[in-house]
Amino acid sequence: MTDIPEGGAHPQQDGPRRGSLFAENPRIKARNRAEKRFRAYGIAAISIAMAFLCVLLFSIVKNGLPAFTQTYIQVDVTLDQEVLDPDATGDPAVIAQKTTFSYAPLIQAALVDRLAQSGIETEVTPDRLARILSSGAAAQLRNHVLANPEVVGETVEFDLLASSRVDGYMKGRVTREALARDPNLDAAHLEIIDALKAEGSVERRFNLDFITGTDASDSRPEEAGLGASVLGSFYMMLVVLLLALPIGVAASIYLEEFAPENRFTDLIEVNISNLAAVPSIVFGILGLAAFIQFAHLPASAPLVGGLVLTLMTLPTIIISTRASLRAVPPSIRDAALGVGASKMQATMHHVLPLAMPGILTGTILGLAQALGETAPLLLIGMVGFIASEYPDSFTSGFTDPNSAMPAQIYEWAKRADPAYYERAWGGIIVLLAFLLLMNIVAVLLRRRFERRW
Amino acid sequence: MSFTKIGASALAIAAVATGAAAQSRDNVQIAGSSTVLPYASIVAEAFGENFDFPTPVVESGGSSAGLARFCEGVGENQIDIANASRPIREGEIETCAANGVDEIVEVRIGYDGIVFASQIDGPAFDAFVPAQWYAALAAEVPMDGEMVANDAANWNAINEELAAWGMTEADLPALPDAEILAFIPGTRHGTREVFEENVILQGCEDSGAMQAMMDMGMDEDATEEACMSIRTDGTSVDIDGDYTETLARIGSNPDGIGVFGLAFYENNTDTLKVATMSGVEPSTETIASGDYPVSRPLFFYVKAAHVGVIPGLQEFASFFVSDELAGTGGPLANYGLVPDPELAATQEKVANMTTMDQE
Numbered sequence: 128m129t130d131i132p133e134g135g136a137h138p139q140q141d142g143p144r145r146g147s148l149f150a151e152n153p154r155i156k157a158r159n160r161a162e163k164r165f166r167a168y169g170i171a172a173i174s175i176a177m178a179f180l181c182v183l184l185f186s187i188v189k190n191g192l193p194a195f196t197q198t199y200i201q202v203d204v205t206l207d208q209e210v211l212d213p214d215a216t217g218d219p220a221v222i223a224q225k226t227t228f229s230y231a232p233l234i235q236a237a238l239v240d241r242l243a244q245s246g247i248e249t250e251v252t253p254d255r256l257a258r259i260l261s262s263g264a265a266a267q268l269r270n271h272v273l274a275n276p277e278v279v280g281e282t283v284e285f286d287l288l289a290s291s292r293v294d295g296y297m298k299g300r301v302t303r304e305a306l307a308r309d310p311n312l313d314a315a316h317l318e319i320i321d322a323l324k325a326e327g328s329v330e331r332r333f334n335l336d337f338i339t340g341t342d343a344s345d346s347r348p349e350e351a352g353l354g355a356s357v358l359g360s361f362y363m364m365l366v367v368l369l370l371a372l373p374i375g376v377a378a379s380i381y382l383e384e385f386a387p388e389n390r391f392t393d394l395i396e397v398n399i400s401n402l403a404a405v406p407s408i409v410f411g412i413l414g415l416a417a418f419i420q421f422a423h424l425p426a427s428a429p430l431v432g433g434l435v436l437t438l439m440t441l442p443t444i445i446i447s448t449r450a451s452l453r454a455v456p457p458s459i460r461d462a463a464l465g466v467g468a469s470k471m472q473a474t475m476h477h478v479l480p481l482a483m484p485g486i487l488t489g490t491i492l493g494l495a496q497a498l499g500e501t502a503p504l505l506l507i508g509m510v511g512f513i514a515s516e517y518p519d520s521f522t523s524g525f526t527d528p529n530s531a532m533p534a535q536i537y538e539w540a541k542r543a544d545p546a547y548y549e550r551a552w553g554g555i556i557v558l559l560a561f562l563l564l565m566n567i568v569a570v571l572l573r574r575r576f577e578r579r580w
Numbered sequence: 581m582s583f584t585k586i587g588a589s590a591l592a593i594a595a596v597a598t599g600a601a602a603q604s605r606d607n608v609q610i611a612g613s614s615t616v617l618p619y620a621s622i623v624a625e626a627f628g629e630n631f632d633f634p635t636p637v638v639e640s641g642g643s644s645a646g647l648a649r650f651c652e653g654v655g656e657n658q659i660d661i662a663n664a665s666r667p668i669r670e671g672e673i674e675t676c677a678a679n680g681v682d683e684i685v686e687v688r689i690g691y692d693g694i695v696f697a698s699q700i701d702g703p704a705f706d707a708f709v710p711a712q713w714y715a716a717l718a719a720e721v722p723m724d725g726e727m728v729a730n731d732a733a734n735w736n737a738i739n740e741e742l743a744a745w746g747m748t749e750a751d752l753p754a755l756p757d758a759e760i761l762a763f764i765p766g767t768r769h770g771t772r773e774v775f776e777e778n779v780i781l782q783g784c785e786d787s788g789a790m791q792a793m794m795d796m797g798m799d800e801d802a803t804e805e806a807c808m809s810i811r812t813d814g815t816s817v818d819i820d821g822d823y824t825e826t827l828a829r830i831g832s833n834p835d836g837i838g839v840f841g842l843a844f845y846e847n848n849t850d851t852l853k854v855a856t857m858s859g860v861e862p863s864t865e866t867i868a869s870g871d872y873p874v875s876r877p878l879f880f881y882v883k884a885a886h887v888g889v890i891p892g893l894q895e896f897a898s899f900f901v902s903d904e905l906a907g908t909g910g911p912l913a914n915y916g917l918v919p920d921p922e923l924a925a926t927q928e929k930v931a932n933m934t935t936m937d938q939e
Contacts, residue, residue, distance in 0.1 A: 226630040228904045254909075262911060266629045305850035310863075311914075344625040345618035346915050423657050425605055427637050511611075511639035512621035515628060528607055528637045541640075541822045543618065543847040 187555055194553025197334035197349060198289035198297045200260060200323065204237040206272060208280040219276045230265040231257065234287075247322045251315045259316050261288035263343065263350045289329070291348045291546035293320055297331045300545065337553060342514040342535060348546035351539070353554050355514035359429045359529030360498055360561075366433025366525070367440050367497050372490055374437075375444030382445075383452045384474050403442035410439045411503030419507060427508040427528035435507060436497040443496065447489025451482040484576035491569040495562050501533040510534045532558045605656045608636035608896050612646020612663030613770055614822050615692060615841050616878050619912050620663055623900045626911065631899070633892030638663075640822070643770035650881060651676035660886045660893050664879045665692065665770030673936070683884035683935045687897060688926055689906055691918035693842035693867040694774055694874040697852040702834045703735075707753035707856045710873070712738050714783025715745075716760050717816050719809040722792040730811050735760055746788045753859075763829050763838040764810070766820035774876040775839055776808045779857075782873070784808075827851070842867065843916025867918045875918065884933050897930045 151159070208215060210229055212222050238256045242249060249256075257264075264287040271285070272278060292312040295301035303314040323329045340352020386392045414435035418424045424431050455478045463473035504510055509530050518524035530538070536554040539547045610620055617640045628635030641649075643664040650662035651672055668686065676684060698705045715738045720727040732738060735755040743749040765771040784790045784807035793803045810816050819826045819838075826838040827848060837855075842862055845854055854862060858873050866872040880900070887894050899905065901923060906912050908919045920926060 226904070227626065262914075266626075269629070301850070308849040308853075310846050310849075344621040346622050346911060347625070419657055426609065426657060427639075508609075508611075508637070508639055511637065512617070512624060513637050513639070515625060515635040527634075528609075541614075541824050543823065543844045545848065545850070 187552060187559070190549065191552035191554075191556040193298045193300070194337055194550045194556075195334055196298075196331050197337070198294040198329060198331045199286045200289050200293075201284060201328040201330070202234070202237050202241055202260075202287055203282050203284050204233055204268060205240075205282045206268070206279050207233055207236075211272065211279050217276060217279070219273065222276055222279060223273055225269070227265040227269050230268045233268065234260060234264055241323075241328075242319065245322065245326060247319060249315055249319055251313060251319065255313070255316075256319075258312055259290055259293050259320060261290050261347055261349045263288060263347045288349045289320075291544055293317075294331075294349055295546060296320060297329070298549075300549070337550070338557060341516060342512060342530065342538075344512065345542055345544065345547075348542070348544045348550060351547070351550055353532065353535060353557055355517055356530040356532050356535035357557070357561075358518065358524060359432070359509070359514060360531045362429035362524050362529070363433040363436055363531060364494055364498060366430060367437050367494060368490070370434070370437045371440045371444050371493065375441050375490075376448055376486060378441075379445050379448035379452060380474060380479070383449050384470070384478065399442050399445050403446060406502070407439050407500050408502040408506070410435050411506035413438065414503060415506045425526050425528075427513055427530075428526045429509075429529050429531070430525040431507050432504055432509050432531060433525075435503045436500060439500065439503065440493040440497045443493035444486075444490055447493070448482070448486045451485025451489070452478060454485065455481045481578065484573050484578075487572050487576075488569045491565050491572070495565045495569075498531075498565070499533050499558065499562065501531075501537050504531055504534045510538055512538075532561070606891050607634040608661065608890055608893050609659045610636055610661040610663060610880075611639040611641055611649050611659050612661075612880070613643040613665040613878070614640040615643075615665040615769075615771060616663035616689070616880065618843060618915060619689065619878070619917055620880070620900075622911055622915060623896070623905055626905065627892075627896055627899050631892065631895060633895065636661075636892075636896055642768040642820075644768045647672050647881070648675075650883065651679055651681055653679045654681055654883065654885045656889070658883070660883050660890050661897070662881045664881065665876060666773050667877070667879060668881060668936075681883060681885070683937075685882040685884050685897070685930065685933055686936050686939075687880050687882060687901060687930055688877050688920055688922075689880060689901060689917065690878055690912065690920045690923075691867055691875050692878050692916070693862045693864075693872055693918065694771060694778075694876065695840050695842055695845050695862045696837055696855045696857065697830075697840050697845050698837040698855070699830050699834050700851055700853045702830075702836075702853075703756035703758035705735075705756060705758075705837050705853075705855045707859065709752060709786065709858050710779045710783035711742055711747060711787035712752065712755065712783065713762075713779050714787055714789065714807070715741050717762060717764075717780065717810050718784070718789070718807070719811040720806060722789055722796060725796055727793075727796075727806065733760060733815070734758065742787055745792070747786075753856075758835040760815045761833055761836045762816045763819050763826045763836055764816055765826075765839055766818040768820060770876070771839065771841070774874065776810075778874045778876075780810070781807050841916070842918075846916050864913065864916070864918050868921070877920075878917070882930075882933070884935050887933055894933065898927070901926050901930055903927075 210233060211225050214221070235253055235257050238259075239253050242256075267287060268285065271283070289297070290312065292301050292306070292309070293316070296317055297320075303317060306312055306314050306317070320329055336350070336352045338352065338357075339354035340350065341355040342352070343350035382392065382396065414431060418431045418434055419426050459477050459481065460473050463477045464470070468476065501510070508528075511530075513528050514530035514535055516527070518527040518529065532554065536551050536558065539551040539554060610624070617638060620638045624636040624638050627633065643666055646659075646662040647664060647668060649659050652658055668684070673684070676682065696705070696708060715721070716732055716735065718730050721730050732741060734757065736757045738755055739749050739752045742752060764775060781804065790803055790807060793806055798806065817829065819829065823840050823844040826840060830836045830838045831851070840852070842864070845852055845862075856862075860866050860872045862872050867875045882893070882897050903923065904910055906917070906919060906923060910919075913919050
């Protein structure tokens with residue numbers, strides 16, 4: 128024992144202890160100092176961990192919060208009948224033949240009018256004027272016209288999305304100096320924005336579309352949203368829950384309550400523990416080979432993603448279920464068997480209900496782990512420009528191409544436009560919120576049902 | 581939840597799974613080059629907006645990975661289109677044919693420039709000629725009649741070295757005092773091939789190193805191979821990910837210089853500054869005119885056997901090369917694609933689905 132001081136080995140030399148108990152002798156002092164140091168190490172460790180957590184949370188919130196607001200520009204657009212419906216048929220099918228490219232000149236004309244109306248002079252040529260607006264503005268107009276064919280020929284006020292650079296200017300991310308060499312937008316455009324802002328036509332407001340919308344192409348970061356991929360994650364979690372929970376619980380009950388103890392069951396147990404440590408990318412390549420190439424399930428589908436994540440989550444669920452089954456005291460089983468219950472009745476009526484809180488907690492934590500998983504999804508085609516549409520119906524949600532939240536965030540972080548970088552951080556906030564929610568549910572379930580013996 | 585209920589739910593899932601297997605795919609599936617990905621996603625989005633077909637799915641992964649998947653076979657669980665930033669290789673066509681993919685339509689969508697950019701506050705990398713890149717990155721250089729390992733460590737020593745090989749130092753653009761640290765695309769990227777051929781090989785020839793190797797008695801193939809082998813001692817770093825990874829590396833290494841696509845650079849002018857190559861500044865105009873030396877065509881390859889099976893495939897391919905999208909002033913050009921002057925011929929080819937054999 129190194130913490131006993133030198134003199135401590137021969138206390139009899141000093142004879143029986145003399146002096147007050149309240150006066151510390153050198154040995155006591157040294158021990159107290161050692162304890163203080165030990166406490167300080169602990170506090171230092173916790174402080175370092177907290178500091179890292181704070182830095183992480185601060186940078187996530189700082190970088191991600193701007194993604195939740197978006198800049199809109201109010202413009203009156205004349206939906207010219209000459210362009211959209213030259214024969215004045217009013218037939219939606221005829222109007223639908225006009226593509227978004229027919230709407231672009233309308234937007235340009237509307238912007239020219241808007242500037243003339245306010246007397247704003249600019250050096251920006253009319254054909255570059257529309258760059259203050261998202262290139263998705265034409266689609267927004269077209270969708271409005273297709274939904275309300277009667278507006279053709281009228282002038283309608285639209286709240287159009289500003290382009291990502293104008294939005295960045297409003298958020299302080301883009302400066303005039305940075306635009307000097309940028310071919311996408313000129314400093315002169317920003318003068319127009321300042322003038323329009325002074326008139327109240329440019330507004331930055333909360334952007335619900337970021338949470339509910341779908342992914343957008345590389346040229347329109349301002350339109351991109353997380354909604355479709357949240358749905359994709361939801362469908363995957365549904366598949367995982369419906370498959371992994373029953374399979375995992377059945378496997379654990381058999382192994383824990385019924386299985387004979389022999390080499391074979393030992394082998395299975397060792398394998399389950401090892402499976403929990405297999406890197407998730409391995410399950411991805413297994414999923415590609417087994418579900419897509421062999422079973423011919425559709426690629427990029429949440430169903431396949433769910434199946435792959437089921438394989439990944441099963442060991443977690445089996446291990447936690449077995450632990451909670453083992454935590455049920457044997458006296459419960461003995462009592463049930465003693466009053467004449469069969470082994471199955473004892474397990475189903477007494478052991479399983481008592482183990483349920485532990486099983487549910489383990490399952491939710493397993494799901495949370497699966498929710499944040501990206502690597503296996505890379506191989507089954509769920510990363511890319513995928514979550515661009517909502518599924519048509521509830522059942523097609525399983526098979527329609529979709530992405531998942533972490534995959535969508537990864538994809539955004541890869542894209543060229545810095546506006547996508549901001550959205551990736553915003554996506555992380557949403558993902559963390561979901562994980563936090565699931566953990567809270569797990570804690571509540573444990574609190575509510577936990578029993579101690 | 582009772583076990584009967586759980587069991588019933590599991591059965592329901594299994595039923596959905598089998599149903600899905602029987603269901604036919606109704607969206608176009610695309611994979612391949614990460615350089616073409618932005619253009620493909622812009623077209624896919626506009627396609628979904630303007631047509632009744634579902635929006636195509638576009639995955640990335642690199643030209644070689646995409647073409648490998650493309651050549652795996654014909655069928656609904658195989659991709660329909662592979663994007664590539666280089667032409668398909670002879671070997672890949674053979675693999676394709678061996679797997680039953682013998683009708684391939686090659687579609688050139690336009691051109692893309694490869695630019696050399698560094699941190700905006702970093703050393704003054706303002707101008708390069710290919711010979712300087714060769715001298716900086718070649719694995720072995722000829723020296724007094726034999727090949728020796730390249731030990732250049734600083735950009736400012738390069739011009740001297742080139743002068744020793746017979747170039748006039750006054751003609752070479754000045755290079756800053758900075759450690760050589762280049763981030764170049766990894767071998768699974770099509771960009772790498774263009775970089776090797778248009779910059780390194782060209783530089784090998786310009787600097788006189790190629791002649792020196794020939795004089796040493798090496799044959800043409802060996803010379804070319806020696807010219808294009810890149811040093812692996814840490815001065816040149818292969819980036820297997822996307823340009824965002826290169827950007828991040830440059831952000832943390834002020835002396836670093838990276839290879840980017842023109843479109844990526846144009847989106848990040850606030851953090852990057854671009855160098856001229858052989859005295860020409862990269863832009864859509866200089867690439868279209870052919871003045872800027874490092875550009876390459878971008879392609880996508882269509883599996884003709886899937887036309888008529890996968891709804892919207894033919895329409896998507898035609899829409900991609902239409903004047904509204906791929907032409908001058910279209911959304912693709914706005915994003916950084918250099919329009920193809922022979923777009924009309926490509927449009928006709930796509931309309932007829934002329935395969936590579938028929939050309």
